[in-house]
Amino acid sequence: MGDRFDAKYLKNVDSMHFIMPFMYPDRCDNEAFFSFKIDLTAVNAYLEKKNAENPDYKYNLFQCLIAAALKTITLRSKLSIFIHDRKMYKRNEVSAAFTVKQEFSDDGGEVLAFIHSKPDWTIDDLHNEIRRQLLKLKNKNYVDESTGIMDKFNKLPKFISRPIIGGICRLEKKGLILPALVETDPYHSTVNFANLGSIGLPSGYHHLTNWGTTSMFIVVGEKGRMPFYENDQIVFKEGVELNITMDERIADGYYFSKSMKMMQYFLQHPELLEHPFNEKMSDEVFKSL
Numbered sequence: 181m182g183d184r185f186d187a188k189y190l191k192n193v194d195s196m197h198f199i200m201p202f203m204y205p206d207r208c209d210n211e212a213f214f215s216f217k218i219d220l221t222a223v224n225a226y227l228e229k230k231n232a233e234n235p236d237y238k239y240n241l242f243q244c245l246i247a248a249a250l251k252t253i254t255l256r257s258k259l260s261i262f263i264h265d266r267k268m269y270k271r272n273e274v275s276a277a278f279t280v281k282q283e284f285s286d287d288g289g290e291v292l293a294f295i296h297s298k299p300d301w302t303i304d305d306l307h308n309e310i311r312r313q314l315l316k317l318k319n320k321n322y323v324d325e326s327t328g329i330m331d332k333f334n335k336l337p338k339f340i341s342r343p344i345i346g347g348i349c350r351l352e353k354k355g356l357i358l359p360a361l362v363e364t365d366p367y368h369s370t371v372n373f374a375n376l377g378s379i380g381l382p383s384g385y386h387h388l389t390n391w392g393t394t395s396m397f398i399v400v401g402e403k404g405r406m407p408f409y410e411n412d413q414i415v416f417k418e419g420v421e422l423n424i425t426m427d428e429r430i431a432d433g434y435y436f437s438k439s440m441k442m443m444q445y446f447l448q449h450p451e452l453l454e455h456p457f458n459e460k461m462s463d464e465v466f467k468s469l
Contacts, residue, residue, distance in 0.1 A: 376402070386423070
């Protein structure tokens with residue numbers, strides 16, 4: 181009773197998390213924003229070694245970032261919670277989504293990539309799945325399911341399409357939408373990525389949305405020389421800035437802090453991404469975060 185097609189209804193939550201969705205019902209009004217820089221020294225060395233063994237389709241920073249996020253979310257289950265229609269739900273799976281530009285031009289189309297992660301995946305499984313999807317998405321004639329449905333509505337006369345879309349939005353708000361309509365919708369993923377670095381932009385803020393269920397958005401900036409504090413000195417290294425927006429209602433500040441530090445740790449020790457996403461880190465390392 182109360183479960184959705186994509187998540188289980190959490191009935192036994194503490195009083196604060198039961199009441200907060202009534203006090204602050206909209207996801208956009210509950211955004212917590214985190215920003216931090218990643219020293220890419222370890223990631224660059226890892227990628228150089230990894231790509232020497234895989235020259236055909238190279239591993240890259242974006243794949244490492246997605247893998248680190250998926251591993252963190254798999255181990256930190258509260259990050260898979262979302263609030264919808266004033267109820268808390270725990271997702272049935274961990275997923276990631278991002279937009280792919282089919283051609284770097286003003287008129288180049290955009291399509292959606294949607295990654296359905298599995299607990300026993302490693303970065304190698306993620307790499308293979310992204311490769312499979314990109315080969316399909318780069319085809320200029322390819323249209324993903326969500327975009328295809330939007331195109332059909334857009335072709336209808338507006339006096340027909342507008343009430344239909346309005347009805348769909350009301351059904352979505354109640355969690356009654358047909359799964360096929362949001363199969364590749366990035367705002368129904370666990371974490372949504374925006375790789376601004378791929379188009380030469382620095383990292384920035386991205387809002388959450390009241391549509392959908394996504395409680396976590398990660399914006400990736402352009403790589404570059406950045407200052408890092410090391411041994412009482414400021415040193416410049418290649419780094420990247422990540423800006424993360426979270427729905428603050430799904431967990432407390434301590435839980436978010438520990439989770440963000442865990443994600444940073446995986447990027448400082450990228451060889452751990454070759455272990456299954458559900459493989460826990462040692463208690464000693466976890467306590468040191």
